[in-house]
Amino acid sequence: MKIFTAIVERDFDTNLYVGYVPGFPGAHSQGETLDELRENLREVIEMLLEDENIAFKTEFVGTQQIVIQ
Secondary structure, eight states: OOOOOOEEEEETTTTEEEEEOTTOTTOEEEESSHHHHHHHHHHHHHHHHTOTTOOOOOOOOOOOOOOOO
16 A cells, blocks of 8 residues: 655636645646545556656655744
């Protein structure tokens, strides 16, 4: 079992959820619901993992909140 972390945003223009896996080229998708996005990302990741020459460019570390006053 492999676990991937996806960044998820909501596009105000299209009202779609957009997600991507940091450092994983091509691992991005969208969906009308979070469940649809999760399923679409899972399918994309499974397809990409079939390529044995995957080269991750970065490693997800975390998120930070930046306060501006």
